[in-house]
Amino acid sequence: MEENKNLDDTQMHAAYLTDKGKGKLEYGVLERPKPGRGQVLIRVEAAPLNPSDIYCMEGRYGEFADFKYPFTPGWEGSGTVIESGGGIHAWYLNGKRVAFSKCNEDLTGGEIKVGGCYAQYAITNAYQCVPLDDDVSFSAGASFFVNPMTAVGLEEEVRKDRGTSVILTAGASQLAKMITRLLSNDVTVISTVRKETQREELHKAFPEALDNGRLIVLNTEDDGFLEEFKNTVKENNCKHLLECIAGSMCGKLLSVMPEKSKVVLYGALSRSNVSEIDPFSIINNQLILKGFLLTHWVESKNLLSLIFIIRKVKGMLQNDLSSEIQKEYDLKDIKDAIAFYEDNMSGGKVILKPWGVEN
Template sequence: MKNNLPKKMKAVRQLGPLPNEALSDPNEIKKILQLTSIDLPKPGPGQVLIKVDRGSMNPNDLYHIRGVYSSTFDYPYPRGVGFEAAGTVVANGGGIVGKMRLGKRVAFYSKSGVFAEYALAEALKLIVLPNDVQFQEAASSVANPITGIAMARCAKASESKYFFITAAAGAVARMTMRVAHTYGLKSIAIVRREEQISICKEEGASYVLNQSDPDFEKRLTELCKEVNCTYGFDCIGGEMPLTLVRSMPQGSTLCMYGYFNTGPMQFQPQKLFNGWKVQFFEIEYYINALSLPSRYLLSREVIENVNGLFRPKIQRQFKLEEAAEAYAFYSQNMTDGKIQILCE
């Protein structure tokens, strides 16, 4: 570690789980989130230390502070917050890859808590930034673009020319549709509000259905039969998987890519025992299953399109000390663009 690095750093820390009903109240969020001074972390073998420029919020950030995110469910409190960010590598914990990344500007994903002045990350999973990609775009270039590519690949592998996706006005769904359309696939966007229909049409969705309509299941069933849609994505959970599977032709596959409803999910056993299938998609497991060359090619595909196909819309930026306000704002404005935390 370089001798000129500070011994302490500012970091947003979570003291305990946030009740779901308090998600839109910054005053309640402040009770479980605090900006504090902690020891500068030391990178271990295979890790690097990054001076964080800014981080971005994603749906898993809301699950995390509620204490229901499956990937961090057992993480003890107090703990860090934030997963996706961009910054500059300033120290290496050991290893040739980390040494090669010293001084590089990178985008990264880490569970160490990136809403801080410094954060740890795995050297092998960094995305090195070209000179023409700025931190503002890079900080939102990991989670959504990689998820969009991966989910589009899953849809293509199903050999169904059409796929449907719920919460279609959200950033992940829109990215998935955008990538899938470049693969020659066609999408059925499922939204929750009437004003979201135009958003999905602008993304090129072939059909847009509103799940709030009383005849939604009937219309989806007829449409899936008409275009032979045998693959779909859902991130709602609860009763929605039951509705979706009932709407799909026999032999179809439903892929769960999230769970807005954190309670039990409903399925119909008769369907699952007669040819229908359910998959689960989680980006971390997807990436870990890739070979190193495949990870590199995936990162290149993302970074080469970050100023084009994957260019994020930045809705609003907050300072570290405004983290509670940022979470509250994001919980009510998830489809209008990225929320970023400035960490310098």
């Protein structure tokens, strides 16, 4: 990379925030981090944009934690471990190609000061790295954690209640497609979309589920959508809603859910507060609205459970838990990448390449 010729071994190029909000996002030179004991230094090869990364750059997590600026965003990525800070696990990973997640810090009140994956180098805890198989590219492996593990966690939400049907909002998203693949063999999936092209896309992607009645796709822009939604939910005895839009849509759907239904809110694609909730529907029908954050779900698991989950994700990374990649950007063009991603969020992953995009 030509621009790196002017850097010494203590420096790197990175995207970083100087304060809350995307308007404070810069690309430039930062000090290269050093791994402590139990940590590794990774030469980052690829990192995806996720909605949670956008929320971070908008400062939404700043209400719950104390971010130290300049701060490099990016919750997950892939690369090669080039240095160990000490410890058996860190030593074992030295030289290995890995998927990794940002160094774990307290998002509920603590300091957030270790940079993320939108940089040429990053440090993280050795236990937050998973070696990649030789046939998995860096671009594919970069999306190992956020979407696949969230999909497994939300699948668990449905299965632990022995649900036979589930509603997914933003059904054409990469994450919703993963959940559909995990559930549609034995659970009826009712997906909502906002474009007819997205309905057609899901019909083509899941022909078997469509034919056996395990997939129903509703367009929120259709006249009479809410009534159709209510009738479909009733016909399928559906009491689980996995919701990622928030805003008025969440409130409207929640208010027509059957008695003792559970709504799990795991995103806010509308960037709006949940609204238009009928309080008497919640009271009379004993409805439950709860949040899901991947970090909290992972922290609730014991070591054996986490090993099982990681093996499951690793084994399904190139099929049921795979992500489509629609475009790659040089990290220095991160602002263009964000603009494209926000206009095409259901079209596939946008990958940032800290060392440039291969032609």
